[in-house]
Amino acid sequence: MKVFDVLEERGFIDQATYEDELRELLNNDKITFYIGFDATADSLTLGHFLQIRVMQHMQKAGHRPIALLGGGTTMIGDPSGKSDMRKVMTKEMIDHNADCFKNQLSKLLDFSDGKAIFENNADWILDFNLINFMREIGVHFSVNRMLQFDCYKNRMDQGLTFFEFTYMLLQSYDFLHLYRKHGCKLQLGGSDQWSNMLGGYELVRKLEQDKVYSMTFKLLTTAAGIKMGKTEKGAIWLDPEKTSPYEMFQYLRNVDDRDVIKFLKLLTMLEMDEIREYEKLEGAELNKAKERLAYEIVKDVHGEEEAKKSLEASRALFSQGVDSENMPTSEFDKADFENGKNLVELLNEIGIIKSNSEGRRLIQQNGISVNDEKVKDFAQVLTLDDFTDGSLIVKKGKKVFHKIKIK
Known part of the structure; x- marks a missing residue:
């Protein structure tokens, strides 16, 4: 089966520009495409994994991925889906995060012999001359139209800074730059990026008079409507x-x-x-x-x-079997339990609960067990006598297990 049909059958595709043309192109030609990853954390998430799977399907079909690290655009932060301005990050923090992304992506895609490419938009964005950029790029964007896009329209009541307003122009320029450098024909991204992606696709078509495309895939959500991961x-x-x-x-x-x-x-x-x-x-x-x-x-x-x-x-x-070494584990000094340690405080420390009130509520609902024994007392204290061979197991609900070890 051809790759567009594979993506469609598996349920990835949400929207695409000139869908019939794009289907023909992907199914019968080999192109270069890109997905951008803004470096807002020091690790990719399970939510990003859907995008990586798309890249793997495309690469398997002979297309060449560009993994674009957003070292430049992260300096601003995408306003899409945000009610407030994102926290401004330092360049050092962004560079570190981008390096972490690069390390993870290099294990999931084949970068040998030019089969995939890394780029970082910090390499061109951070050296922009404002007047030159606005004369070449800014003149092609209508403020009236941009304000109709959800990523900006939803922020008008809370306030939208010019700083954030420039994000779409910079992301759009990424497509133009990658087209000129690598002949990139397609940008892929999540459905929440549609308006940003249209800006880039239109910019390349306008300035280069060539056919390029944008395609979004559905966000990874559960049946309950929550983002997976x-x-x-x-x-x-x-x-x-x-x-x-x-x-x-x-x-x-x-x-x-x-x-x-x-x-x-x-x-x-x-x-x-x-x-x-x-x-x-x-x-x-x-x-x-x-x-x-x-x-x-x-x-x-x-x-x-x-x-x-x-x-x-x-x-x-x-199967309620024996403990395993692969269970999430926290280590404590033996001295921590010599005089007893409050269970609710321990649950807070290891991150199973967020607050003491949550711990008390779970205990009241029979939702906490220690070594398969339901906890009944909010004030229960754990001592060295509760440990077998230096460990005990705490369980929240039916499926969250955590081992406590003493050394």
């Missing part, structure tokens, strides 16, 4: 130091029954025939599909060994 503790990161392989596995293993087939299509490279077999499963049988979803993603992000360890640990927990 968001938890009470925060994002699911691709960096194993921020989210362990086991935690990622457990998050994916516990997705809603309504989501598992959709996520298999979007987030794994499994063949559609195999996914259609999983689609026939119902009820508890769907756990097989969830397990495969978790295994495939952890394998591709962290390697097969970590995927196998996470699978083993997960199965042990779901």
